[in-house]
Every structure is written in structure tokens, then in C-alpha cells.
Amino acid sequence: MKGRIIILGAMLALLLGATAGWAQDNLEKHPGYVDFKTLGISRDLEPTAEVNIKGSLLRLLAGSAAEDDPQLKSVLKRLLAIRVETYELDSLTAGGYQKTAENVAKYLEGRGWETIVSARERGERAKICIKTEGDAIVGLFVMSVERDEAAFVNIVGNIDPDEIGKLGRDLDISPLDSMDLPAKKSPKKTKSH
Amino acid sequence: MTQLERDNLCPWLNENVERFLDGELNPSETSIAEEHLATCTLCAQQVEFAGQISSTLRTLPIVDCPDSVTEAVYEKVAVSALKRSMQGFDWGRLFTPPVWRPALIGVVSVGLVALIAVIGGRRDVVPAYTARDLARARVEAKWALRLVNQVGERAGAQMRNELLNPRVIRPVIRAVETEAAKRGSKRDAQEVRNEG
Numbered sequence: 501m502k503g504r505i506i507i508l509g510a511m512l513a514l515l516l517g518a519t520a521g522w523a524q525d526n527l528e529k530h531p532g533y534v535d536f537k538t539l540g541i542s543r544d545l546e547p548t549a550e551v552n553i554k555g556s557l558l559r560l561l562a563g564s565a566a567e568d569d570p571q572l573k574s575v576l577k578r579l580l581a582i583r584v585e586t587y588e589l590d591s592l593t594a595g596g597y598q599k600t601a602e603n604v605a606k607y608l609e610g611r612g613w614e615t616i617v618s619a620r621e622r623g624e625r626a627k628i629c630i631k632t633e634g635d636a637i638v639g640l641f642v643m644s645v646e647r648d649e650a651a652f653v654n655i656v657g658n659i660d661p662d663e664i665g666k667l668g669r670d671l672d673i674s675p676l677d678s679m680d681l682p683a684k685k686s687p688k689k690t691k692s693h
Numbered sequence: 694m695t696q697l698e699r700d701n702l703c704p705w706l707n708e709n710v711e712r713f714l715d716g717e718l719n720p721s722e723t724s725i726a727e728e729h730l731a732t733c734t735l736c737a738q739q740v741e742f743a744g745q746i747s748s749t750l751r752t753l754p755i756v757d758c759p760d761s762v763t764e765a766v767y768e769k770v771a772v773s774a775l776k777r778s779m780q781g782f783d784w785g786r787l788f789t790p791p792v793w794r795p796a797l798i799g800v801v802s803v804g805l806v807a808l809i810a811v812i813g814g815r816r817d818v819v820p821a822y823t824a825r826d827l828a829r830a831r832v833e834a835k836w837a838l839r840l841v842n843q844v845g846e847r848a849g850a851q852m853r854n855e856l857l858n859p860r861v862i863r864p865v866i867r868a869v870e871t872e873a874a875k876r877g878s879k880r881d882a883q884e885v886r887n888e889g
Contacts, residue, residue: 551833557822561830576834584837619848621855626848628841644844653841665842 532631532639532656547585554581579657586651597650601625601643702729710743
């Protein structure tokens with residue numbers, strides 16, 4: 501009798517676990533998804549800021565932006581995930597991260613990604629890689645390594661670079677550290693144009 | 694009695710020796726058994742031995758169960774009853790056939806429907822997000838998009854300044870100026886520059 505109860509419990513647990521884990525597994529198998537952990541970008545540093553918006557939260561966000569920000573909704577509704585990690589660097593670690601950016605770009609190119617922008621200037625690196633399927637861009641990976649900060653961004657989903665560019669220029673965003681949001685660490689700074 | 698049993702009376706009588714001794718066989722079977730015992734020494738001995746055991750058992754004195762054993766049995770029964778009453782619902786009955794099989798089928802069916810609904814992309818289970826969570830996510834999403842844009846713009850500016858200007862635009866302008874100077878028309882060169 502006890503065995504039957506255990507079997508039933510195990511079946512239910514497996515079922516619930518399978519349904520809950522499906523969405524996450526599915527995202528990680530998406531061609532535009534980049535697993536930060538496998539890139540070796542974290543090294544010994546803890547990220548100063550982490551953003552991980554996906555799944556139901558992203559859809560809820562797109563829905564809530566419908567009325568007052570239709571442009572943002574238009575972008576968000578086609579995305580599956582927005583992930584960012586930033587690291588505070590010093591003179592010792594900055595060089596390592598510049599090499600990391602180069603290695604990551606090569607790693608991604610070996611997996612069908614295309615580096616569309618690669619810029620270097622006085623110890624700074626910027627790379628933008630895209631993953632395409634047919635004519636559609638399904639993944640965007642951006643690396644920016646400066647003297648004092650490195651940022652890695654992965655956007656998964658159906659991406660229109662023009663739309664993101666226009667939205668980015670139009671956004672009037674307060675720095676994250678000005679928000680009273682204690683749940684996560686804030687980045688050291690948010691640049692503004 | 695079947696024909697097979699008639700042909701194999703020794704095994705049949707061996708199985709029914711108790712019924713024979715207790716007088717439980719019907720008259721026909723009794724007659725057959727008696728005829729067989731008259732001719733089969735082995736079966737006759739077996740019946741005689743069984744009869745002796747039966748009569749010996751009947752003459753044994755009746756032994757009373759010791760009080761200690763009786764008390765122990767009653768105590769065990771009481772404890773078992775108490776455990777059952779403390780468990781409340783008898784879960785065991787739920788899983789005794791034939792109830793547990795339909796219940797199991799029901800649970801699995803509901804689970805499969807839920808799984809198909811999720812895989813079909815109809816709707817995920819939406820966790821409860823607070824307005825604060827949404828506000829934070831909105832700021833983070835915008836911040837990420839702007840970060841992407843900044844990197845693109847910076848890289849684009851660098852490309853323009855370091856690649857296009859020195860290697861394309863300025864050489865073209867210089868070439869036009871040189872050509873215009875050759876033709877003695879600096880005004881044309883200025884116009885070309887302005888248009889460029």
C-alpha cells in the first residue's frame with residue numbers, strides 16, 4: 501500500500517516537474533540563447549547587475565506596456581528573454597575581459613553566430629553578434645568591455661535591430677541604482693547619451 | 694467422481710480420506726471407496742492410520758489458553774485499532790481494487806491534459822507578480838535595450854571615425870579637391886564638399 505502511494509506521489513512530482521521545467525528547458529534550447537556560464541565570463545567576479553526577464557513576466561510586461569508604451573510592447577511581445585550581466589572591472593581585470601570578449605565572439609561564431617559589429621578603441625571592446633534563422637534574427641549577443649565595466653547582453657526571440665535601436669534612442673530611463681529596488685544589486689552606473 | 698478419478702482411485706482416496714472417515718462422501722463415492730479399500734492394502738493402511746490419528750485427537754484433553762497469551766493478543770488488537778482511528782481516513786481503502794485504478798487513471802489523465810496544454814503553448818502557469826516586480830522588470834528591460842543601443846551607436850561612431858572618415862570620405866574629398874584645383878575651380882570643389 502505504501503509503495504502505491506509512493507509511486508503515485510512520484511508520478512505526480514515528475515509530472516509537475518516536467519511541466520514547470522519545460523519552459524526553462526525550451527528557452528535554453530533556443531538557438532538565440534547564450535548560456536553565460538558556459539562562456540567563462542564570470543571568472544571570480546560577482547556580477548554587479550543581473551537582469552533576467554523571461555517567460556510569463558516578459559509577457560506580462562508586454563501586456564502592461566500596451567497602453568502607455570506601444571513601441572515597447574511591440575518589441576517585447578516578440579522576445580522570449582532579456583538577460584544582462586555587468587561586472588565592475590579594475591586595471592587588472594579589464595585586460596582579461598577584453599580577451600574574454602574576443603574568445604566569446606569566436607566561440608559563438610563557431611556555433612553559427614555572426615559578429616556584425618566589432619570595435620576596439622584604447623583598451624575598450626564592443627562586439628555585437630547575431631544568430632539568424634532564415635531571414636529572421638533570433639538571438640542578439642552584445643559585449644561591451646570598458647576600463648571599469650563589462651556588460652554582456654543576450655536577447656532571445658524575434659529581433660528587429662532597427663526597432664530596438666529606435667526604441668533605445670527614445671527611452672528615457674533612470675539609472676537602476678536610483679530605483680528603490682533592494683532585491684538585486686544595481687549596476688555601478690548607467691550611461692546616458 | 695470423474696472417470697479419471699475412477700481410474701486413479703489411490704490418489705483420489707488419498708485426497709478424500711478425511712471426508713471418508715467423517716462420512717461426508719455421497720453413497721456412490723462411499724461404495725466405490727469401500728470396494729477399493731477391500732482390494733488395495735496400501736490405501737487401507739492409510740485410512741486405518743488416519744482413523745487412528747482422528748480418534749486420538751478426539752481423546753486429547755482440552756487445554757486452556759494461558760491468560761498471558763490472551764492478554765497479549767487483546768492488547769495487540771487494541772493498539773492496532775487505536776492506530777487506525779488516529780490515522781483518520783483509511784487511505785488504504787482508497788487504493789484497494791477496484792477504486793485505485795480509476796483514481797490513478799484520472800490523475801494521469803488530468804496531468805496529461807495539463808502537459809498538453811502547456812506544450813501546446815496555450816498558457817503557462819503565471820506566477821503572481823507584484824506591481825513592484827513589473828515596475829522593476831520594465832526598467833530593467835528598457836535599460837537592457839538602451840544598453841544594446843549604446844553599444845551599437847558607440848561602435849558605429851568608432852567605425853565612422855576610424856574607418857569611413859580616414860579611408861573613404863576624406864580621400865574622396867581630397868581627390869575631388871585635387872581634381873577641382875586642376876580645373877581651376879575651387880568653387881566647384883567647395884560645392885562638392887558641401888554636398889558630400
